Amino acid sequence: MKELDFMDPPRSAYLHIPFCHRRCFYCDFAVVPLGDKASATNGPGSESIKSYLKLLHREILLAKGGTPLSTIYIGGGTPSLLTPIQIKSLIILLRQHFGLQCGAEITLEVDPASFNENDLEGFIEAGINRISLGGQSFDDEFLKKLGRRHTRDHLVQSCKWLNDFHENGFLSTWSLDLIQNLPGQSILSWKDQLNQAIDSFAPHLSIYDLTIEPGTVFALKEKKGELSIPNEDIAAEISYMTSYMLKDVGLSRYEISNFALPGHASRHNRVYWSGRGWWGFGLGATSSPWGKRIKRPRKRADYQKWIEIQENKDIYQSINSDQFKFRDLDELLIVGLRRREGVSLDELYTSCDWDKNKFENNLNALKLCWKESIDRGLLKFCGRRIYLSDPEGMEISNHILVQMMIWWNSLQDVVDEPILEELQ
Numbered sequence: 001m002k003e004l005d006f007m008d009p010p011r012s013a014y015l016h017i018p019f020c021h022r023r024c025f026y027c028d029f030a031v032v033p034l035g036d037k038a039s040a041t042n043g044p045g046s047e048s049i050k051s052y053l054k055l056l057h058r059e060i061l062l063a064k065g066g067t068p069l070s071t072i073y074i075g076g077g078t079p080s081l082l083t084p085i086q087i088k089s090l091i092i093l094l095r096q097h098f099g100l101q102c103g104a105e106i107t108l109e110v111d112p113a114s115f116n117e118n119d120l121e122g123f124i125e126a127g128i129n130r131i132s133l134g135g136q137s138f139d140d141e142f143l144k145k146l147g148r149r150h151t152r153d154h155l156v157q158s159c160k161w162l163n164d165f166h167e168n169g170f171l172s173t174w175s176l177d178l179i180q181n182l183p184g185q186s187i188l189s190w191k192d193q194l195n196q197a198i199d200s201f202a203p204h205l206s207i208y209d210l211t212i213e214p215g216t217v218f219a220l221k222e223k224k225g226e227l228s229i230p231n232e233d234i235a236a237e238i239s240y241m242t243s244y245m246l247k248d249v250g251l252s253r254y255e256i257s258n259f260a261l262p263g264h265a266s267r268h269n270r271v272y273w274s275g276r277g278w279w280g281f282g283l284g285a286t287s288s289p290w291g292k293r294i295k296r297p298r299k300r301a302d303y304q305k306w307i308e309i310q311e312n313k314d315i316y317q318s319i320n321s322d323q324f325k326f327r328d329l330d331e332l333l334i335v336g337l338r339r340r341e342g343v344s345l346d347e348l349y350t351s352c353d354w355d356k357n358k359f360e361n362n363l364n365a366l367k368l369c370w371k372e373s374i375d376r377g378l379l380k381f382c383g384r385r386i387y388l389s390d391p392e393g394m395e396i397s398n399h400i401l402v403q404m405m406i407w408w409n410s411l412q413d414v415v416d417e418p419i420l421e422e423l424q
């Protein structure tokens with residue numbers, strides 16, 4: 001009998017707080033810009049925030065409670081636009097509805113210039129024990145180019161506060177986000193950014209490649225030829241340098257975009273990459289309880305209607321059933337190969353509805369699709385695990401996943417046939 005742990009009730013919850021002061025030039029998230037003077041207490045945007053929180057509370061109560069959470073992630077948007085009291089009321093509601101495991105990891109995303117030291121103290125008092133700081137760059141020129149509201153000074157000050165709270169034992173850990181391969185970025189200027197990130201003493205770094213999303217200011221600029229993104233060779237060198245420089249100071253890469261000192265990896269994010277289920281609440285949020293992805297509308301009015309419909313039909317009851325007993329392996333491979341430890345073949349086997357023979361045949365077919373990447377040492381098979389080499393394999397993970405998708409799509413066409421024989 002296969003053991004399917006993703007069939008267990010979720011033990012992680014993501015809450016989306018969509019409010020930001022303004023929309024950054026590269027961002028296509030579900031956000032509601034409230035203006036530079038926005039304030040959650042009585043200022044501009046406060047009523048909008050309060051009425052959204054009521055909706056969010058209603059949505060949380062729709063989920064089946066009773067299984068204590070081990071991680072909560074309050075992301076956005078800019079959740080630090082909320083007051084500590086508002087953050088506390090969300091945590092209390094989750095605790096009352098689901099329960100909270102002892103030592104649960106509770107993360108809040110914050111943006112420099114959207115909070116001060118008192119707010120931070122209030123967030124910690126509310127129950128937050130991990131902070132994720134959206135720094136993006138230590139360079140004022142780049143921050144301006146990205147359309148960010150904060151400056152380098154704000155970022156340096158925020159890092160200092162976070163370090164103080166961490167060193168004094170009030171925060172379990174904190175993380176800093178940076179974006180690499182920005183328009184006009186050179187290898188030398190990125191090296192300087194990395195050095196400043198190292199000097200910030202952040203025990204965890206999330207480093208993302210800039211992606212140009214349709215409908216953003218950056219997409220428009222790119223179309224007009226006004227964005228000079230580093231070419232492939234420079235981008236690869238920047239990415240290699242990130243991996244090597246951070247490894248040298250003990251920040252090891254445990255996922256394509258994430259680096260941590262021992263004991264500081266994000267427990268919440270690991271849930272996404274492991275294929276286990278999670279609750280997701282809020283505008284534009286995705287949840288995946290019992291392996292079934294549910295996306296919420298990205299527009300406020302549509303989200304409100306969506307909640308009203310769910311209140312009358314019990315969406316979760318309909319998906320907590322045997323019809324989602326098995327998982328699509330393409331999805332498990334896409335998320336699982338992001339991790340340093342990769343994917344366990346046994347885990348893949350227990351997640352699919354193939355018998356042993358069919359699994360091994362299909363796996364051999366996958367190895368054929370991946371032959372070139374395996375021969376070049378970009379993708380490694382070790383015992384019963386597959387993983388990407390760091391940094392070479394991780395750098396071209398998209399290419400390796402495209403090869404996997406070719407395999408997966410071929411299985412959908414001839415799903416009952418032994419694929420290996422067909423390819424031979």
Ligand code: SF4
Nearest residue numbers: 020023024027076077
């Ligand atoms: S602060 Fe973050 S979520 Fe808000 S617009 Fe900028 S990138 Fe998007």
